[in-house]
Amino acid sequence: MNRLTIRRINELNVLREVFNQTPTSRADVAKNLGLTKSTVYNIFTQLSNDNLVYDIGQGNSTRSGGRKPILTNFNAQAGYTINAKINSTTISCMSNWLDGSIIDRQEFPIEGKEASQQLLALYQAIKLLKLDNNLSGISVAIGGVVKNNRVVNALNHDLANYDLVQILQSRFNVPVLIENESNLAALAIRDFSSRTIKSAAALSLTDRVGVGLIIDGELYSGFNSEAGEIGQAKxxxxxxxxxxxxxxxxxxxxxxxQLEKLKNKRVVVADILRWYDLGDEEAMNILKNFQKSLTIILQNILLLFDPEKVVLSSKILRAIPDILVEVKQQLNQIMSHPLDLELADNADNDNLLGGCALITRKILDLPTAELNFKRRIMPLTN
Incomplete structure (x- = not known):
């Protein structure tokens, strides 16, 4: 290993340490990483020149006295990312500082169902959310299979005919990453949790059925990037x-x-809840099959992967939590340990936060480092 390689490894380790421990001091970083103070001081100078860290003042001296350490923060506002999701009728869009803090979150309509119309809406959404020239990267979540940063198939099959990355890079001149929505939700579980998560599953039931998997702390997508496409099982x-x-x-x-076909009108989740409360026979039969499907899916996830945590994204389950309660009761008869199943507060937000973590790691050149992102709202400063 040559000296340049060692220097780069040390730089990335210092950056990771500041990112996770901010505010921190040069002395603490040197101690935690086992590096000499001179090495760490030189790296801090470079990081400061790159606008990635800044000093905030003096900390407390140790019990033995001595000079008070200079405290340093990671400069989360050195740049920002825009993270989008292509839904069936809308584009969900979030802008984030480099520590994951949310700057803004908006929803934009798609005028039509063609892939070209989806891409036009995506471009316009990103353009409207763009703050300034400090945009550092873009992520896009899709419902479908993504391999080598290209769409293999999607809910809108025509989307695979477009080089989405090239289209966005040519217009915004920043790195662009695309990924399956469930995989990004799994990354959000890992990277935005208050505790270390080594094994988790993110089950999306919104537009389609898909599972994102974290195994041994890493995202698992399979040989053909089709792991988790359980919705295709018959x-x-x-x-x-x-x-x-x-x-x-x-x-x-x-x-x-199914309900729109039976009722011969447009149906929203509020209608389903009302019919459920009234015991509507047609709605109850369809929800019964929905519940059976969910039980099959969760049983397979739990028995095959034994995750420590499963987060479900479903507007129907959030409206009618009794369904998940019944599913848990059935699963408890199979599993020998308590189940950690929870509903996502906002399905789209988890996809967007996962995209934020993915693209930020690329920007910082820390693709596999353990990083602690912030799930908080931080308004743009003047």
């Missing part, structure tokens, strides 16, 4: 005489589609 006994995929009965959108 089963008998889900309301049809022929095998039917879990995605056709087990997603929020599937429930909405």
């Amino acid at each position: 089963f008998l006994g889900l309301g049809n005489n022929l095998p039917i995929s879990l995605e056709e009965v087990g997603s929020d959108q599937a429930v909405l589609n």
Whole structure:
């Protein structure tokens, strides 16, 4: 290993330490990393020149006395990222400082269902959310399979015909990463949690059915980047005489589609809740199959991967939590330990925060480092 390589490793380790421990001092960083003070001081000078750290004043001296240390912060506002998600009818968009703090969050409509219209709405959303020339990177979450930073397939099949990364890079001149929405939700569980998470599953039931997996602290996407595409699995006994995929009965959108067909009108989640409270027979039958599908999915996730935590994204489950309560009761008969199942407060936010973590790691050149991001709202300073 040559001296330049060692120097770069030391620089990245110092940056990681400041990112996670901010505010900190040069002496503490040197002690924690086992580096000489002169090495750390030189690296701090370089990081300061790159606008990644700044001094905030003196800390307290040790019990033995001596000079008070100079405290240093990671400069989260050295740049910002824009993180988007392509939904069926909208573009969800969030801007974040480099520590993950949220600057802004907005929803933009898509005028039409063609992939070209989705891309136009995505471009316009990013442009409207763009603050200034300090934009450092962009992430995009999609419902589908992404391999080598390209869409392989998606809910809108035509989207795979476009080089999304090249399109955005040519217009905004910053790094662009795209990823499956469930994978990004899994990254959000790991990187924005208050405790260390080594094993987790993010189950998305909104537009489709997909699972993002964290195994041994790393995102697992499989050989063909198709790990977690459990919605494609087909089963008998889900309301049809022929095998039917879990995605056709087990997603929020599937429930909405089935009820719209039966009721012959547009249906929203509030309608489903009302029919559930009234015991509407058609709605109850469809929700029964939705519950069966969820039980099958969670049973397979829990038995195959034994995650320490599962976070579910579903507007229907949030509106009707009794469904998840019944599912838990069924699963408790199978599992030998308590289950850590929780509903995401906002499904899209987890996708966007995961995208923020992914692109920020690329910007900082810390793709595999353990980083502690901040789940907080920080308004733009004047």
